[in-house]
Amino acid sequence: MNNKMNGKPVVYFDSACMSLKPKQVVEAMNEYYFEYPACAGRSSHKLGEMATRKVKEARQILARFINADEREIVFTRNTTEGINLLANSLGLKDGDLVLTTDKEHNSNLIPWQRLVEKKGIRHKIVRSNDDGTFSLEKYEELIKGAKIISMVHTSNLDGTTIPVEDVIRIAHENGALVILDAAQSAPHQRIDVKNLDVDFLVFSGHKMLGPTGTGVLYGKYALLEKLEPFLVGGNTVEYSTYNGHVMLKAPEKFEAGLQDYAGIIGLAEAVKYLQEIGFEKIKEHEYSLNRYITEEIKKHSKIKIIGPEDPALRSGIISFYIDGLDMHQIALMLDEMSNVMIRAGQHCVHSWFNDKNIKNSARASLYFYNTMKEAEMFINSLNKIMKII
Amino acid sequence: MICILALIVFSVLGIFSATHREMAKEALDCVFRRITLRPCNTGFKEKIKSRLVARLLNRSVFMAKFFNRHYELVSWVFFVLMVASTFYVVKGGYNYYLYGSCNGLNQSGFCAFDPKGENNKVSEINPSCGLEVKSEKNVTLEGVDLLTLPTKNIGSKDTVVLIGCYSCDYTRKAYADIQKLVREKKTNYVFADFPVKEASNYSSELGYCVYKEYGERFWAFNDYLFTVDKVLIYQPDYVNKILENFNFDVNKVNACINDPETKQIISYQVNELKKTHLYGTPTVFINGKAFVGPKPYRVYKSTLNKFIIF
Numbered sequence: 001m002n003n004k005m006n007g008k009p010v011v012y013f014d015s016a017c018m019s020l021k022p023k024q025v026v027e028a029m030n031e032y033y034f035e036y037p038a039c040a041g042r043s044s045h046k047l048g049e050m051a052t053r054k055v056k057e058a059r060q061i062l063a064r065f066i067n068a069d070e071r072e073i074v075f076t077r078n079t080t081e082g083i084n085l086l087a088n089s090l091g092l093k094d095g096d097l098v099l100t101t102d103k104e105h106n107s108n109l110i111p112w113q114r115l116v117e118k119k120g121i122r123h124k125i126v127r128s129n130d131d132g133t134f135s136l137e138k139y140e141e142l143i144k145g146a147k148i149i150s151m152v153h154t155s156n157l158d159g160t161t162i163p164v165e166d167v168i169r170i171a172h173e174n175g176a177l178v179i180l181d182a183a184q185s186a187p188h189q190r191i192d193v194k195n196l197d198v199d200f201l202v203f204s205g206h207k208m209l210g211p212t213g214t215g216v217l218y219g220k221y222a223l224l225e226k227l228e229p230f231l232v233g234g235n236t237v238e239y240s241t242y243n244g245h246v247m248l249k250a251p252e253k254f255e256a257g258l259q260d261y262a263g264i265i266g267l268a269e270a271v272k273y274l275q276e277i278g279f280e281k282i283k284e285h286e287y288s289l290n291r292y293i294t295e296e297i298k299k300h301s302k303i304k305i306i307g308p309e310d311p312a313l314r315s316g317i318i319s320f321y322i323d324g325l326d327m328h329q330i331a332l333m334l335d336e337m338s339n340v341m342i343r344a345g346q347h348c349v350h351s352w353f354n355d356k357n358i359k360n361s362a363r364a365s366l367y368f369y370n371t372m373k374e375a376e377m378f379i380n381s382l383n384k385i386m387k388i389i
Numbered sequence: 390m391i392c393i394l395a396l397i398v399f400s401v402l403g404i405f406s407a408t409h410r411e412m413a414k415e416a417l418d419c420v421f422r423r424i425t426l427r428p429c430n431t432g433f434k435e436k437i438k439s440r441l442v443a444r445l446l447n448r449s450v451f452m453a454k455f456f457n458r459h460y461e462l463v464s465w466v467f468f469v470l471m472v473a474s475t476f477y478v479v480k481g482g483y484n485y486y487l488y489g490s491c492n493g494l495n496q497s498g499f500c501a502f503d504p505k506g507e508n509n510k511v512s513e514i515n516p517s518c519g520l521e522v523k524s525e526k527n528v529t530l531e532g533v534d535l536l537t538l539p540t541k542n543i544g545s546k547d548t549v550v551l552i553g554c555y556s557c558d559y560t561r562k563a564y565a566d567i568q569k570l571v572r573e574k575k576t577n578y579v580f581a582d583f584p585v586k587e588a589s590n591y592s593s594e595l596g597y598c599v600y601k602e603y604g605e606r607f608w609a610f611n612d613y614l615f616t617v618d619k620v621l622i623y624q625p626d627y628v629n630k631i632l633e634n635f636n637f638d639v640n641k642v643n644a645c646i647n648d649p650e651t652k653q654i655i656s657y658q659v660n661e662l663k664k665t666h667l668y669g670t671p672t673v674f675i676n677g678k679a680f681v682g683p684k685p686y687r688v689y690k691s692t693l694n695k696f697i698i699f
Contacts, residue, residue: 326432326435328432328435328436328439329435329438329439329442330439332435332436332439332440332443333439333440333442333443333446334443335443336439336440336443336444337443337444337446337447384446384450385446387450387454388442388446388450388453388454388457389457
C-alpha cells in the first residue's frame with residue numbers, strides 16, 4: 001500500500017477484519033468485467049463459455065488450496081453465509097446438541113441460538129482455559145451426545161488456534177459432525193481438509209486478499225449430497241414443471257441465483273498469490289512482528305493482552321485492553337496521530353466480553369505485507385499515548 | 390458539554406461539507422440523549438476527545454495529558470467562551486444593522502461586516518480650525534441655530550439635517566441616500582454646507598444666495614453641485630456657467646455673494662455649525678440623533694421607522 005494520508009504513510013493493522021488486495025486480484029476481476037462479462041454455466045455463446053471455464057478453474061484452485069474435490073466447494077458470500085447455510089440445512093431437531101467454544105464470532109453463535117429458539121436444539125459452550133487456550137478436558141466432558149461441533153479454528157478475538165486434529169478425532173469418535181470456522185486460519189496457515197478429516201469448513205475471501213462478498217463452504221461430498229439446500233431457485237435445479245422440480249447435485253444446488261463471478265475469479269487469484277508466497281514464510285513473518293509488538297506492549301503494566309502471553313500461540317493478532325478505558329480512544333488516537341489503523345470494540349465476540357465484564361479491546365491484526373518499521377511506528381505511537389493515560 | 394459545542398461547530402461546517410453534516414447528526418443525537426438524561430451511546434464524545442488529544446499529543450505531551458484529564462472542564466470553558474462570543478456576534482450584527490457599525494453608533498472599531506470601516510469614514514475637519522478633537526458623544530444640535538440654512542418640508546414631524554461639503558467623497562456617498570430618505574419619508578430637511586476643503590466660504594455663500602434669490606429652485610441646483618467635478622466647483626467662472634444653465638441671474642447671485650451681509654451670515658452659520666462639535670463630514674442628524682460618516686440607507690431609514698424594519 002503506497003498511499004499516504006495527511007502526508008504520513010498508512011500502517012494497516014486491521015487485516016483480521018479485511019485484508020488489503022494485491023493488484024493481481026483487482027486485475028483478474030477487471031478482466032472479467034472488461035473481457036467476458038457473461039453468465040457462467042448458462043449461456044453457450046463464447047463469452048458465456050469463457051466465464052464458465054474461469055469459474056470452474058476458480059473452483060479447482062480453491063479445491064486444491066484446501067486439498068478438496070472441486071464438487072466439495074460451494075461458493076458463498078462469506079463465512080457467515082456458510083455457517084447459516086449449514087445451520088439451516090443440517091436438519092437439526094428438538095434436543096440435538098451443538099457445541100461451540102466461548103470465543104465464537106457472532107456468525108457461529110447466533111445461527112445456533114436461533115435454532116435453540118425455533119427448533120429447541122441444545123447449545124453448549126466449551127469454556128477456554130484461563131490463558132485463553134482450548135480446553136480438551138472440558139470439551140470431552142461436554143461432547144457426549146453432541147450432534148454438531150461448530151468451532152472457530154483461529155479466534156479473531158485473541159488469535160488462539162484450537163487443537164483441531166484432537167477436536168475432530170474426539171468428535172468423530174462420539175458420532176458428531178465438525179464444522180470449522182476457518183475465517184481467521186485460512187489466510188494464515190495451510191489447511192488440508194482430507195488430512196484433518198473435517199466434515200465442513202467455511203472461510204471468507206476478503207480476509208485472505210480476495211474480494212469482499214466472496215466465501216467458501218467446504219463439505220464432504222457425501223454429506224453435501226444429504227443436505228437440504230438453504231436457498232433455492234435459479235441455477236439450483238435440473239428442470240422444473242408446474243408441479244415439481246429436480247434439484248441439481250452439490251455444489252450447484254447450494255448456489256442459488258447468479259453468482260459473483262468476478263469475485264470468485266478474484267478469490268482464485270488471491271489464493272494463487274498466497275500459495276506463491278507460501279504459508280511458512282507468512283507464519284514466520286507474522287510471528288516476528290507479533291513477538292516484537294508483544295514484548296513492547298508488555299512493558300506497560302496497565303495493558304492487558306487477551307489470550308496467551310506467548311505470541312506464537314496468537315497467530316497475527318494482538319488484542320489488548322486497559323481496565324476502565326474505552327479502547328476506541330486508543331484506536332482513534334493511533335489513527336489520528338500516525339495513521340496506525342487498528343480496530344477497537346468487541347470484534348463481534350460480544351458474548352465473551354459480556355461474560356468477562358470487559359468493555360472492549362483494541363486489536364492489532366497483522367499480515368505478511370506489514371513490516372517491522374510499521375510495527376515500530378505502532379509501538380512508538382502507543383508509547384506516546386501511554387504517557388497520558 | 391463537548392457535544393453541544395460540536396453540534397454548533399459541525400452544524401455550521403455541515404453547511405459546506407457532507408462529512409461534517411454526518412458528525413453534526415451524531416452530535417445532535419448525543420445532545421438529545423444527554424438532555425433526556427440518557428448516556429450518549431454513539432461514542433461521539435470519545436471520538437472527538439480522542440482526535441483532539443491525539444493532535445495535541447503530536448505537539449505537547451503535557452498539553453495532551455492536561456486536556457485528557459480535564460477535558461470536561463476545558464469543554465465548559467470553551468462553551469462559556471462560545472456563548473460570550475455568540476452574544477457579541479449577535480450584538481455586533483444588531484449594531485451593524487441599526488448603526489452601520491458592529492460597535493455601535495459612530496464607533497469606528499473593527500467590524501467584520503464592514504472591515505474597512507467605510508460606514509464611519511469622514512472627511513476630517515482640521516482641528517486647527519478651533520474644533521474639538523474627534524469625540525462622537527459630543528456631537529449635538531442642541532443650542533445650534535439652523536434658521537438661516539436652506540430648509541424644505543417645513544412642518545413635518547421628523548427632521549433631517551445634513552452637514553456636508555460639496556467636494557467631499559463621503560458626503561457625496563451619503564447625499565443620494567439622504568435625498569431618498571427625505572423624499573420617501575417627507576421629512577423636514579435642512580442642508581448645511583461646511584467648507585472642509587476650501588480656504589474661503591465661497592461654496593456656502595453660493596448656496597445661500599441661490600436659496601435666498603430662488604427658493605425651492607435651490608434644491609435642484611444643490612443636487613447638481615454634488616455631481617460636478619470636485620476641483621472645478623470652487624472656480625467662479627465654472628460656477629457662473631452652471632448658474633447660467635439653471636437660468637439664474639449670474640450678476641444677481643454674484644452681487645449677493647459679494648455682499649458684506651452675506652459674508653456675515655455665512656460666518657454666523659459656520660460658527661453655529663461648529664457648536665455641534667462635528668469633526669467630519671458628512672454628519673447627519675435625524676431627529677437630533679447624530680450619524681457621523683456615510684451610513685447604509687437602512688440605518689437612516691430604521692431611525693424613522695416605527696419598528697426597526699418597517
